[in-house]
Amino acid sequence: MRSVVKTPLMVTGGFRSLAGMNAALQSGALDVVGIARLMAIDPDAPEALLSGRDSNQEVRPISTGIKPIDRMGLMEILWYTRQLKRIVRGGNPNPNESGLWAFLSSVVNIGWGTYRTKRLRA
């Protein structure tokens, strides 16, 4: 991409450590490191990284422990969206939230939302 892109190049995805980010920048392959999931569990991560420290949170695979659910491939979006919503509401993300709890609680919330909408329409 570097050879064809003339504007500053930002790459997001898979950056986990300060050393890895610095190595990528120093290689000249990119100009800006983007981080996504880490920000959802540690909104202060950029401050730590820019101060020369790794975040004390770690992006990890999200699983309910129930294979057919995990295979649907929705857990990452569902779980990280819940953490982002906590931040938006003025709270803190919960990096230790169980995948199974997040799934069950989302199913209940969606069910309740559908029930309420139907009652309002009736």
Ligand SMILES: Cc1cc2nc3c(=O)[nH]c(=O)nc-3n(C[C@H](O)[C@H](O)[C@H](O)COP(=O)(O)O)c2cc1C
């Ligand atoms: C909750 C959530 C929502 C996302 N929404 C988008 C999106 O709308 N468009 C997009 O291009 N990528 C989206 N992504 C992917 C991220 O931008 C990013 O490419 C991916 O998480 C890999 O970066 P990371 O390893 O730093 O998390 C989303 C990821 C998550 C976890």
